[in-house]
Amino acid sequence: MNQHDDTTPLTILHLGLGSFHRAHQAVYLHQLQQLGACRWVLAGGNLRPDMAETLSALQAQGGHYTLETITPQGERSYTRIESIRQVIPYQSDLAPLIAVGAQPNTRIISYTVTEAGYYLDPKDRLDWATFSDLQADLAAARQGRPGQTIYGALTALLRARMQAAAGAVTLLNCDNLRHNGDRSRSGLLQFITALGDTDLLAWVEAHTTSPNAMVDRITPRPTPEVAERVRAATGWDDKAALMGESFIQWVIEDNFANGRPDWQRVGVEMVQSVAPYEEAKIRLLNATHSCIAWAGTLAGYQFIHEGMQDPAIRRMAYDYVTDDAIPVLDTQDKPSPLKLAAYRDVVLDRFGNPAIQDTNQRVAMDAFAKIPGMIAPTIRDRLARGETIYSVAMLPALFLAYLQRWHQGQIPYTYSDQAMDPVAAHAMCEASDPVAAFCADSVLWGELANNPRLLTAMRDASARVAQFTAQHKA
Known part of the structure; x- marks a missing residue:
């Protein structure tokens, strides 16, 4: 140079x-x-x-x-x-x-x-x-x-x-x-x-x-x-x-x-530091992308934009970002250099682009790396502040429902996940209490594994996901 x-x-x-x-x-x-x-x-x-x-x-x-x-x-x-x-x-x-x-x-x-x-x-x-x-x-x-x-x-x-x-x-x-x-x-x-x-x-x-x-x-x-x-x-x-x-x-x-x-x-x-840009992108874009792919697959869609046209899926993504992700990224003592609400809206518009034809299969992959990297940090931050994880808990709950479909051979495409141990994943789905087994997995959760507040929130979120999937079967 x-x-x-x-x-x-x-x-x-x-x-x-x-x-x-x-x-x-x-x-x-x-x-x-x-x-x-x-x-x-x-x-x-x-x-x-x-x-x-x-x-x-x-x-x-x-x-x-x-x-x-x-x-x-x-x-x-x-x-x-x-x-x-x-x-x-x-x-x-x-x-x-x-x-x-x-x-x-x-x-x-x-x-x-x-x-x-x-x-x-x-x-x-x-x-x-x-x-x-x-x-x-x-x-x-x-x-x-x-x-x-x-x-x-x-x-x-x-x-x-x-x-x-x-x-x-x-x-x-x-x-x-x-x-x-x-x-x-x-x-x-x-x-x-x-x-x-x-x-x-x-x-x-x-x-x-x-x-x-x-x-x-x-x-x-x-x-x-x-x-x-x-x-x-x-x-x-x-x-x-x-x-x-x-x-x-x-x-x-x-x-x-x-x-x-x-x-x-x-x-x-x-x-000088990429950290605030990185956190905004990983939590507001990447985590949301995965949310839409898992939910869209459960609802029977093939493409990301189809999920974004579904009011229930768009609401899940919007609520996760608005209720739980933005408040931990933009605080009084550490304000974000980005306008996060505007960034959220741009992201959701991008995901709704029908011409992109981005598949749920591509975006859904590698969840055993994405949950610890993209979703668990928001849960950890919220719990550390004594706050609820009502909206963010929907994302891992969606993946658990997706994983159970995979376990039953009911995902309509090949699921690829480098970080997943298939034997352990099948065992999780076969457990007498799959939600507890999922929340106990150290690959997914690290030090959050077996956290009682995580487990309580996941049980509630899993019930909401079951209601969502039942509505999409009707």
């Missing part, structure tokens, strides 16, 4: 070329390049052998693709995104990714990981006992091989970078994990400590930073209809086209180890 006399391109290496990255981070860099700031470019690839068709399409198209954006009013626009200059093919040894990561001109390594993909317990310790792939990656790292978790991959990338004396690098999360930079860094350092590589540990501590960041843009999985609309609008048979809502936001702590793009020129908010 500060070496304007040098025209050598500087690279951001992104791990995970999924839809969200291509509708968010890649778009911001494209917009910056459109202003003539072309120094920074993107290279990207995947840590696992998934998305093979999309990766091969991107390679064939030189990294270019079309993004369709849709406003809540249904207005569509089309942009050809050209910021990804290198699509790195997948190899099980990650050698092509590692080679790019070890280049001195690679200054930022970014990644999009699900909450469960960090393998952290409620106290931010790596959960070695639960996750065999974490153990497998440690064994691979001891033999000098990369693994498929974010820690196994980063360890291999950073070791190669250290050995090449390639200089400092920023590790940048682009995902929904709360305090994502701090927590993923903690997990990485724990992994390297367990590996016993003291040289690498010292190098990472001295030559990397991990800024916290908050990202936001609803990006459904691409459908064939998106490609058809892109072809009709642009004349291009784009095999990697995707769609997202018109709203976009990125808030990043300005803590970079070796330069960064001038992202603030295209609307990225560079701040």
Whole structure:
């Protein structure tokens, strides 16, 4: 950023070329390049052998693709995104990714990981006992091989970078994990400590930073209809086209180890602390999104916008935010920098956009990571203040009803949850008192497990959910 006399391109290496990255981070860099700031470019690839068709399409198209954006009013626009200059093919040894990561001109390594993909317990310790792939990656790292978790991959990338004396690098999360930079860094350092590589540990501590960041843009999985609309609008048979809502936001702590793009020129908010923005987004948007997906599935809907058109579901979401989430985020001693009621209304409008066609299946996934990360904090804050949890209790109660449907084989799609132990989840549903078993689960609740006020509120909320589902069967 500060070496304007040098025209050598500087690279951001992104791990995970999924839809969200291509509708968010890649778009911001494209917009910056459109202003003539072309120094920074993107290279990207995947840590696992998934998305093979999309990766091969991107390679064939030189990294270019079309993004369709849709406003809540249904207005569509089309942009050809050209910021990804290198699509790195997948190899099980990650050698092509590692080679790019070890280049001195690679200054930022970014990644999009699900909450469960960090393998952290409620106290931010790596959960070695639960996750065999974490153990497998440690064994691979001891033999000098990369693994498929974010820690196994980063360890291999950073070791190669250290050995090449390639200089400092920023590790940048682009995902929904709360305090994502701090927590993923903690997990990485724990992994390297367990590996016993003291040289690498010292190098990472001295030559990397991990800024916290908050990202936001609803990006459904691409459908064939998106490609058809892109072809009709642009004349291009784009095999990697995707769609997202018109709203976009990125808030990043300005803590970079070796330069960064001038992202603030295209609307990225560079701040000292991302915490209040992050809390508002996670509790007002992400938790509400899950509420609508679970309730919508129980009511027989397929899409998020259908749930938002149901007055009972919209009321659940609105009451949760208004009654319980906003009061703990905006207090006299710690006012929020955001206008939370206005933010709530924007969020609900976004979820009601029928053109997005966002599925309940996509949003409902990974609840065993989302409840502790997105919902339990509001319950904990309310209980600590001696306040009721009447409205927020509806969210876990909806998921319990959803889980019981899953247990009975009555969810109309495949439910995916990296953090869930299926045996334990089935046992919970088969218990003589499923509500008590649910409230006793330490994966979901941490120190709140078996809390009597939580249990009382959950019993009441579960009765309301049963009434809701009965009405939707009628």
